[in-house]
Amino acid sequence: MDGNCAVRHLTVRYNGQETPALDRLSFTLGPTDRCAVVGPAGAGKTSLLHAMSGILSGQPYVDLQGSITLNGEEVLRGISGSAFPLVALLPQDPAVVFSDLAPDVESEMRLTLRQAELPQEQWEERLERTVRACGIGGFSRRHPRSLSGGETQLAALAILLVAGSPVICLDEPCSSLDQERQVELSRLLSATLHDRAIIITETTLTLPVLTCRSIMVLDKGRAIFQGTREQFWEQLSEFAEVVDLGGWAETRDAIGLLSADDFDRLVEGLL
Amino acid sequence: MIAERVSFGYSEDLPVLHDVSLTLHPASLTILSGRNGSGKSTLLRLLSGLLSPSDGTIRLNGRDIHALPPPERARSVGVAFQFAEDQLTERTVAREIALGLRALGIPEFDRRTSESLSAFGMSDFADRHPYDLEPAQRKLLTIACALSSPAQWILLDEPFAGLSRAEINWALVTLRAAKQDGRSIMLVAHDPTIVMSEADRLVVIHEGKIALDRTKLEGFSYEHITATTAMPMPASLRLRMMREKELKAGG
Numbered sequence A: 001m002d003g004n005c006a007v008r009h010l011t012v013r014y015n016g017q018e019t020p021a022l023d024r025l026s027f028t029l030g031p032t033d034r035c036a037v038v039g040p041a042g043a044g045k046t047s048l049l050h051a052m053s054g055i056l057s058g059q060p061y062v063d064l065q066g067s068i069t070l071n072g073e074e075v076l077r078g079i080s081g082s083a084f085p086l087v088a089l090l091p092q093d094p095a096v097v098f099s100d101l102a103p104d105v106e107s108e109m110r111l112t113l114r115q116a117e118l119p120q121e122q123w124e125e126r127l128e129r130t131v132r133a134c135g136i137g138g139f140s141r142r143h144p145r146s147l148s149g150g151e152t153q154l155a156a157l158a159i160l161l162v163a164g165s166p167v168i169c170l171d172e173p174c175s176s177l178d179q180e181r182q183v184e185l186s187r188l189l190s191a192t193l194h195d196r197a198i199i200i201t202e203t204t205l206t207l208p209v210l211t212c213r214s215i216m217v218l219d220k221g222r223a224i225f226q227g228t229r230e231q232f233w234e235q236l237s238e239f240a241e242v243v244d245l246g247g248w249a250e251t252r253d254a255i256g257l258l259s260a261d262d263f264d265r266l267v268e269g270l271l
Numbered sequence B: 001m002i003a004e005r006v007s008f009g010y011s012e013d014l015p016v017l018h019d020v021s022l023t024l025h026p027a028s029l030t031i032l033s034g035r036n037g038s039g040k041s042t043l044l045r046l047l048s049g050l051l052s053p054s055d056g057t058i059r060l061n062g063r064d065i066h067a068l069p070p071p072e073r074a075r076s077v078g079v080a081f082q083f084a085e086d087q088l089t090e091r092t093v094a095r096e097i098a099l100g101l102r103a104l105g106i107p108e109f110d111r112r113t114s115e116s117l118s119a120f121g122m123s124d125f126a127d128r129h130p131y132d133l134e135p136a137q138r139k140l141l142t143i144a145c146a147l148s149s150p151a152q153w154i155l156l157d158e159p160f161a162g163l164s165r166a167e168i169n170w171a172l173v174t175l176r177a178a179k180q181d182g183r184s185i186m187l188v189a190h191d192p193t194i195v196m197s198e199a200d201r202l203v204v205i206h207e208g209k210i211a212l213d214r215t216k217l218e219g220f221s222y223e224h225i226t227a228t229t230a231m232p233m234p235a236s237l238r239l240r241m242m243r244e245k246e247l248k249a250g251g
Helices: A045-052 A105-115 A120-134 A149-161 A179-192 A229-234 A249-256 A260-270 B040-047 B070-076 B093-103 B109-119 B135-148 B165-180 B222-228 B235-249
Strands: A005-014 A022-029 A034-038 A062-070 A087-090 A167-171 A197-202 A214-219 A222-228 B002-011 B014-023 B028-034 B055-060 B077-080 B153-157 B184-188 B201-206 B209-214
Touching: A005 A045, A022 A045, A022 A062, A022 A222, A034 A045, A045 A062, A045 A087, A045 A167, A045 A197, A087 A149, A105 A120, A105 A149, A120 A149, A120 A179, A149 A167, A149 A179, A179 A260, A179 B235, A214 A229, A222 A229, A229 A260, A249 A260, A249 B235, A260 B235, B002 B040, B014 B040, B014 B055, B014 B201, B014 B209, B028 B040, B028 B165, B040 B153, B040 B184, B070 B077, B070 B093, B077 B135, B093 B109, B093 B135, B109 B135, B135 B153, B135 B165, B165 B184, B201 B222, B209 B222
Parallel strands: A034 A197, A034 A214, A087 A167, A167 A197, B028 B184, B028 B201, B077 B153, B153 B184
Antiparallel strands: A005 A022, A005 A062, A214 A222, B002 B014, B002 B055, B201 B209
């Protein structure tokens, strides 16, 4: 059954390079599915998110083969520039999201609402809800450039999420988040964004990755594993060379072999 | 390098550091850790002389860092920022590494540049634009830039963010060599366990103050850090403990 988003035989090749950044990748993502893509630098994770969010479409430096359909619309050829607000992409360098035209994070969020052409009477309610969900109340009135690394990541996320996009792509969102904020992000994914399609990339195994029931391991542009979280746990040691397992390798026997429901229940207790 | 009773805030209603004193010694690797927003990057910017403390002083080899002329400061302190995009300005990777060396009038900057490129496995990318690199390679380039300078004090802000274990190990080889050359490295890491085995010292900041400053790190784990500071424990460890508790309760 086709989901919200279907990727078929996607191949991405930059500047006529012989080795493609992504090689015939296929998967589907339902409207409420959450999928984690893990792999080392250069595996093709960012290329996948960039292709999905439409920013590679029509670019002269990249050759795109295959197809990506979002709600029945072909992204690779049909949309030029960006698929926003259908797809929201949190880039690896989150500060790219800041327009530098607004004096504080909340004003940046209003610019997003304007861009997404949402009726103005909904703005304040959405803004408040997103500020609360992202836990940025303590610094939402500050200038975006005055924030620390971790705060920047959450502020950028709030600026994107306020548009209410049905598909959300997060490119290594944990790289600047400490343990507590990684738990907060997992809570945000499970509680507030449970009705969206989410794809999240990481080079390291993190809690947000493990809240996804579907996991893909990419290496050198190819999916070397696509399966459920339980299957991923079972084969965990095989991925040690391409994925930084952090402290999770030692945790496998204690919690990795629980059923999906028991695992989620345990994580629920943490959130 | 000595920070003496340093306080700093970005504005009056936004204090960040309060009365922080810290001495960095040559030939050592110090991890600076703490929660998001605790003031790690701010302290690093103060130590590099990019920010001026509102109170207290930063002294380098006995002299106030702000009294040093900028070239002398640049010759003494090498910095890599958290986001590579904040510091890369040149057209090629080789030019980026050579930039600081050339500006400081370092002799044989070409030879030094190729040595740096080869130490970081970047010789094949020498002529590529830094923005055409993978983000992790870009990050390694910023570390290479900091280490290629003659600076005695190397300050790195989250140098391992986004790097794979293999790349971290690669970077650690060069940091180890720099330490053996007598240089002092301080790196910011929100997860200190990544490099704990390599480090001589761990400093944790909490709410603008030094909450932990320790040199004996063998056998020192996250549980100890959590017990002495407000640093949260990794989720993997917390889940394991929760499961063990569940099993115990179940008989």
